[in-house]
Amino acid sequence: MRIDAQSHVPVYLQIAAGLRNAVARGVYRPGEALPSVRALAVELGVNPNTVQRAFESLEGEGLIGARRGRGMFVRDRGPLAAKTRADAALAQSFETAIRSGFAANLSADRIRDLFESVLARLTSLGARK
Amino acid sequence: MLKALLWKDYRLNRMLLIFGAVILFGPYVVVLLAQWRTGLVNASAHVWAESLTSACMLSMGLSLLTICLLSANVFAGERADRSAEFLASLPASRLAVLLAKGIVVIGTITVIAATQWWVVEMLIPWVDPRINPSLNEPLWFILSVSVLIGGAGWGASSVLSSPVGAAGAAMLAPMAVLSVVAGLSWKFGFPPENSLATWCEVVCLLSGLASFVGFSVAYVRRRDA
Amino acid sequence: MINEIRVEPAIELINVTKRFGAQTAVDEITLSIPAGTVFGLIGPNGAGKSTTIRMIMGLTRPDAGCVRVLGMDAGRDTHRIKRRIGYVPELHYMYRWMRLGEALRFSAAFYPTWDRRLCETLMDQFSLDARKRIKQLSKGMLAKFALVLALAHRPELLILDEPTSGLDLFAREDFLDGVLRTMCDGSRTVLFSSHTIADVQRLADSVGIINHGRLLVHRPVDELLSTTKTVHAVLADGCLPQSAPLGAIWERVQRREWSVTLTDFTPAKLDQLREQNAVEGVEVADLGLEDVFKAFVLGSTGRC
Numbered sequence: 306m307r308i309d310a311q312s313h314v315p316v317y318l319q320i321a322a323g324l325r326n327a328v329a330r331g332v333y334r335p336g337e338a339l340p341s342v343r344a345l346a347v348e349l350g351v352n353p354n355t356v357q358r359a360f361e362s363l364e365g366e367g368l369i370g371a372r373r374g375r376g377m378f379v380r381d382r383g384p385l386a387a388k389t390r391a392d393a394a395l396a397q398s399f400e401t402a403i404r405s406g407f408a409a410n411l412s413a414d415r416i417r418d419l420f421e422s423v424l425a426r427l428t429s430l431g432a433r434k
Numbered sequence: 435m436l437k438a439l440l441w442k443d444y445r446l447n448r449m450l451l452i453f454g455a456v457i458l459f460g461p462y463v464v465v466l467l468a469q470w471r472t473g474l475v476n477a478s479a480h481v482w483a484e485s486l487t488s489a490c491m492l493s494m495g496l497s498l499l500t501i502c503l504l505s506a507n508v509f510a511g512e513r514a515d516r517s518a519e520f521l522a523s524l525p526a527s528r529l530a531v532l533l534a535k536g537i538v539v540i541g542t543i544t545v546i547a548a549t550q551w552w553v554v555e556m557l558i559p560w561v562d563p564r565i566n567p568s569l570n571e572p573l574w575f576i577l578s579v580s581v582l583i584g585g586a587g588w589g590a591s592s593v594l595s596s597p598v599g600a601a602g603a604a605m606l607a608p609m610a611v612l613s614v615v616a617g618l619s620w621k622f623g624f625p626p627e628n629s630l631a632t633w634c635e636v637v638c639l640l641s642g643l644a645s646f647v648g649f650s651v652a653y654v655r656r657r658d659a
Numbered sequence: 660m661i662n663e664i665r666v667e668p669a670i671e672l673i674n675v676t677k678r679f680g681a682q683t684a685v686d687e688i689t690l691s692i693p694a695g696t697v698f699g700l701i702g703p704n705g706a707g708k709s710t711t712i713r714m715i716m717g718l719t720r721p722d723a724g725c726v727r728v729l730g731m732d733a734g735r736d737t738h739r740i741k742r743r744i745g746y747v748p749e750l751h752y753m754y755r756w757m758r759l760g761e762a763l764r765f766s767a768a769f770y771p772t773w774d775r776r777l778c779e780t781l782m783d784q785f786s787l788d789a790r791k792r793i794k795q796l797s798k799g800m801l802a803k804f805a806l807v808l809a810l811a812h813r814p815e816l817l818i819l820d821e822p823t824s825g826l827d828l829f830a831r832e833d834f835l836d837g838v839l840r841t842m843c844d845g846s847r848t849v850l851f852s853s854h855t856i857a858d859v860q861r862l863a864d865s866v867g868i869i870n871h872g873r874l875l876v877h878r879p880v881d882e883l884l885s886t887t888k889t890v891h892a893v894l895a896d897g898c899l900p901q902s903a904p905l906g907a908i909w910e911r912v913q914r915r916e917w918s919v920t921l922t923d924f925t926p927a928k929l930d931q932l933r934e935q936n937a938v939e940g941v942e943v944a945d946l947g948l949e950d951v952f953k954a955f956v957l958g959s960t961g962r963c
Contacts, residue, residue, distance in 0.1 A: 310857035313945035315881045343843040350835060351861045352697055353843050358881075408942055438768030442754070516752040522718060523748065524769045525741035 308349050316351055320359035322394070328368060328379055329387035339369060339377040366390060435526065439534035446511060447504060447538060454500035458546055461489035461496075462553075483562035490553050494576045497546045501580050504542055505587030506600035508535045509653075513595040528654045536650070543584050547577050575631060578638040579608045585645030592649045611641055667730045669694040669816050669848035670715055675724035677710055677872075684710040686872035687724070692865075694815075695846035699863030699880070701856055701952055707872040708852040709749065712820045715850070716746055729816060742770060745809030749821040751801050753793050759804060760789035763811070770812035778811040784837060799830025806837050817841070819851035823858065831855070835862065860884075860948040868955045875955045876922075880948065887951050888924040892917045892938035901936045904928040909958035920946070920954040 306323035308316055327333055339345075342360065346353040360377055363369045368386045369377045380386070406416045444451070465485040512518040521531065554573045587604030594600050615634050619627060670692040677685040685707045692698045702708050713719040714726050717737030726733035728740045753762055759782075767773040782789060785803040796804060802822060809817060819838070823831040835858060842849060842862075853859055859866055860880060867877040876883065894900065894915045903910055903919050905928070910919040917938065921928055924943075933941060946954070 308861060310861040311947050311949060313884065313947045313950070315884055316861055317881065346843060347836065347839055349861075350832065350839065352839075352864060354697075354864055355861075405942075408940055435768050438765050442765060445756070446754075515755070517754050518752075519718075519748075520752045520754070523716065523741070523746050524766065525738050526769055527738060 581642035585642030589649035699859030
């Protein structure tokens with residue numbers, strides 16, 4: 306996980322996204338403990354409050370939960386929640402891309418054509434494992 | 435805290451103090467070595483007394499330099515390389531800082547004065563009881579001038595950022611004070627000529643002490659670092 | 660990480676002004692930094708950051724206003740305050756002839772709370788050799804040693820004045836890592852000024868932007884970034900911008916593109932902009948802290 310401190314995306318959202326990604330890919334499995342706030346803060350080089358916020362955000366999504374005195378652990382439905390959010394994140398990316406398409410005065414058909422061609426190219430390249 | 439400051443001030447001025455020790459005791463060592471060549475026990479008391487007298491004059495005169503340089507460097511040295519700023523960021527009370535420096539400077543002056551006094555009043559008469567205590571007057575005169583040099587250097591050092599400038603002030607102070615006293619005596623007849631030397635000594639002593647005390651008080655009460 | 664709620668702020672400046680001759684270095688700054696938070700102070704060179712920090716440290720007295728640190732007046736109780744603060748200045752003037760070990764023992768004499776073991780741990784962490792002399796240290800090692808001096812007595816408040824200026828990448832990361840570890844160790848307050856805005860974005864809870872001695876903004880970092888946005892609008896042919904919405908801090912017109920940076924952005928302001936100006940095609944861009952900083956500074960000087 307890398308934090309881009311110059312990005313316009315708030316750091317805590319970057320951390321949350323990184324952790325969500327990790328849970329979705331199975332880096333952290335249900336029942337396992339996440340690194341402590343302190344450890345993660347030192348590793349990423351960020352304010353521990355920011356890590357705390359990221360944890361709270363993921364806890365709100367139901368991805369992780371707090372264990373008494375033992376930090377955060379991944380919930381059973383963590384991976385599913387992560388994937389759901391991944392869907393939502395992808396939809397958000399689409400929205401951003403389509404909006405910029407509209408801003409560039411592209412028609413809906415043109416945008417759809419572009420999408421299809423990119424998808425086809427990536428699929429044939431074997432990007433989909 | 436005072437111990438740490440004393441150690442620091444001693445280390446800062448260590449070269450100067452060693453130089454001062456060499457100047458202070460060197461002439462006597464030279465005398466000893468010279469007599470040794472001609473035979474320590476053989477030399478007459480008169481010769482001993484004369485050599486010691488010359489050594490003492492040299493030692494006293496040169497030690498003025500030590501006092502001048504030491505007192506000039508005591509505050510201004512740290513301002514010249516800005517280490518005073520580091521000291522200012524530490525929770526050190528100004529009084530403690532002042533005390534440590536004061537101990538080093540006044541201690542040095544005391545050692546010098548005590549050594550010369552012992553040689554003039556004790557050693558030389560013991561070596562040759564018949565000799566006229568010819569060094570008494572010069573001794574007191576130089577000692578009072580050294581207090582003035584020390585005080586002027588101390589004061590200048592506490593306000594200037596250049597040790598060289600402070601040393602200059604320390605050197606000029608006795609010249610200024612003595613010319614004022616002499617001038618007054620010549621113009622107005624007071625102080626009278628026969629006791630001029632004593633008057634000079636007193637004025638030097640008092641102005642030196644006043645400078646020490648005055649600038650020290652100003653330093654402790656200063657508001658900006 | 661804020662485990663306890665202290666009533667008084669760690670640092671408080673009330674209408675503080677400092678002049679040097681005809682020049683006003685600090686102009687009526689009012690600032691309150693809660694205990695246990697990390698505050699980043701950013702501004703161009705000569706903006707007044709160092710002067711402000713020096714007043715907090717008690718090294719300079721303000722001409723007007725009041726500086727309170729840890730509940731005490733910075734002018735009167737300088738001595739007691741210094742015991743509880745760790746300070747890393749921008750330029751280091753430690754006694755160059757001292758060995759590191761000697762410098763540590765010297766400094767320890769002034770702090771009743773000096774922790775020998777913590778000191779050793781920090782020296783190890785930064786790979787500093789106590790037998791070396793200060794004049795032999797590289798810039799990076801000097802900065803790290805200054806940090807050891809500042810942290811070894813377990814201060815409640817850590818003040819860093821452009822601590823990483825001139826440091827190479829590794830020294831900078833090492834240094835900030837050291838600061839970060841102490842942040843995690845307790846509810847300490849940290850104030851640091853920096854030109855590396857990315858460091859402020861990742862480490863600070865709140866940020867203050869200062870220019871020409873004035874505090875332009877003081878907000879939590881995330882809040883500042885989420886509520887400050889730049890609107891890019893294409894102006895209709897032959898038209899000029901009529902009025903910018905409230906909270907516009909910077910704007911520029913280039914060809915037909917009108918860019919406005921807005922604080923406290925709301926969709927309503929966007930609508931207002933559309934209604935009051937002849938624009939076609941409006942885009943809203945999120946900003947990083949560097950962009951926000953530039954907008955505030957350029958906007959305050961009237962430059963584009």
